[in-house]
Amino acid sequence: MKTTALLFASVLACVGIQPAAAQDCAAWFRSDAPKWEEPQDTRMALFEPDCYAWRLFIALNWPADTAAKVADPNATFGANAPVVWETWRNANNQAPDTAFPMDGSDPGEWLDTSAVAQAPNRFDGADTQPLQREALIDFLKKSGGSVELFDPLSSGRSVNETRLNKETYEFVRHEELYNIEGQIAKFNAGLEKISFPAMAKEVKAQWRVITEADKPRYHWVQAQGAQGMQIYGLTALHITTKDLPNWLWATFEHVDNKIVHDGDATHPPSEGWLLRSVDRFACPQAPYDCEAIPTGIKLEGTHWENYRLRGVQIDFFDSMAGATRLANSQPERTFQTTSSCITCHALASINGAGKRIFFFGPQGGPVGLPVGWDEETGLPLGFRDGDGNLQFTQLDFVWSLFRARSKR
Numbered sequence: 001m002k003t004t005a006l007l008f009a010s011v012l013a014c015v016g017i018q019p020a021a022a023q024d025c026a027a028w029f030r031s032d033a034p035k036w037e038e039p040q041d042t043r044m045a046l047f048e049p050d051c052y053a054w055r056l057f058i059a060l061n062w063p064a065d066t067a068a069k070v071a072d073p074n075a076t077f078g079a080n081a082p083v084v085w086e087t088w089r090n091a092n093n094q095a096p097d098t099a100f101p102m103d104g105s106d107p108g109e110w111l112d113t114s115a116v117a118q119a120p121n122r123f124d125g126a127d128t129q130p131l132q133r134e135a136l137i138d139f140l141k142k143s144g145g146s147v148e149l150f151d152p153l154s155s156g157r158s159v160n161e162t163r164l165n166k167e168t169y170e171f172v173r174h175e176e177l178y179n180i181e182g183q184i185a186k187f188n189a190g191l192e193k194i195s196f197p198a199m200a201k202e203v204k205a206q207w208r209v210i211t212e213a214d215k216p217r218y219h220w221v222q223a224q225g226a227q228g229m230q231i232y233g234l235t236a237l238h239i240t241t242k243d244l245p246n247w248l249w250a251t252f253e254h255v256d257n258k259i260v261h262d263g264d265a266t267h268p269p270s271e272g273w274l275l276r277s278v279d280r281f282a283c284p285q286a287p288y289d290c291e292a293i294p295t296g297i298k299l300e301g302t303h304w305e306n307y308r309l310r311g312v313q314i315d316f317f318d319s320m321a322g323a324t325r326l327a328n329s330q331p332e333r334t335f336q337t338t339s340s341c342i343t344c345h346a347l348a349s350i351n352g353a354g355k356r357i358f359f360f361g362p363q364g365g366p367v368g369l370p371v372g373w374d375e376e377t378g379l380p381l382g383f384r385d386g387d388g389n390l391q392f393t394q395l396d397f398v399w400s401l402f403r404a405r406s407k408r
């Protein structure tokens, strides 16, 4: 018995996981451990992913010391201020704190640019539509599809923001992944895949224009939009972390997203929640879809009490080999029911010609599974040809690398 326990402990130690002596996630919340500290906890991510997602939610939404780009331990969670992830480097090529400059140049030291939380041109129109929606729309245009085409004005109603934390950013810099040539070099060196460090984290946020009256129920910023100065409320937050080799995928939504909306000049379209929410931390009983917030972690009374964890994905399959699905009704709008974060992100790739495995194509269609996935299993396809030769280098699930431009 003792030997087995020791063996188990040493196996866990080998893969860098703390053995059972570590606190479980619920106990961690009850302890006086600093809730603002940006975590890296593979054991919690693996065994208690929903609880760990809330731990990430609190740490990353903690009010920031914007100069140091870290949490401000003296601030109160829920205070109206820029939060930690808003100080991270932006994937938008046109942002002053971009990780991927237009000319493919080195984006500089982590602290070289000040955080532009709440800076005016944060929501510039051109490059703010989620890339996968642009790709879908482009495909539909070519095939004569009938889903709403890209409406430049929509950037005034709903906008998208992707950010990289320090460890993600520094890896991008160190490996020169901030331009296409640096990425192609990985393929030319015969690399099967690249691998970000365990502390790597990224977020993708979506905002929509809200009214003065909505403010108390939202995390909001005031910013220059297509129609001048406007108030934007956070509607969706994707979080991914390298706590696990294939990353942990969590997504949060504002409860108002459940309201179906056709979309008009002031409000983006919303199709409601088409997949069940699953939160084993907030909901006591199977199937864990109570759609409540977890109690006792100090969300009550803050605007964050209006956000829900829609689910966490840590693998392609569940234990009965069923393909897992997860979607956020905002960024995955129009393909919620077939959406799998881990599958689509596994396709992030590059070859010697600078091409990538694409996730929408002729066999897909508006709500069908994109090519590049096996429709039955949800597994990614295309990295090797029939003879086993490498066709693409896998870019470790990081799709924003697709924003890198050519060196000029």
Ligand code: HEC
Residues within 6 Å of the ligand: 091, 129, 130, 131, 132, 160, 162, 163, 202, 203, 204, 238, 239, 240, 249, 250, 251, 326, 327, 328, 332, 339, 340, 341, 342, 344, 345, 359, 397, 398, 399, 400, 401, 403
């Ligand atoms: C059909 C493909 C697809 C699906 C499904 C998808 N994503 Fe993404 N995701 C993308 C693309 C493309 C980007 C790059 C967007 C950009 O830079 O604007 C991205 C960006 C992100 C980012 C920013 C980090 C990065 O990869 O650079 C996060 C975090 C993220 N997605 C999380 C999720 C989560 C969580 C889910 C599931 C709930 C999900 N995604 C589902 C395609 C997808």
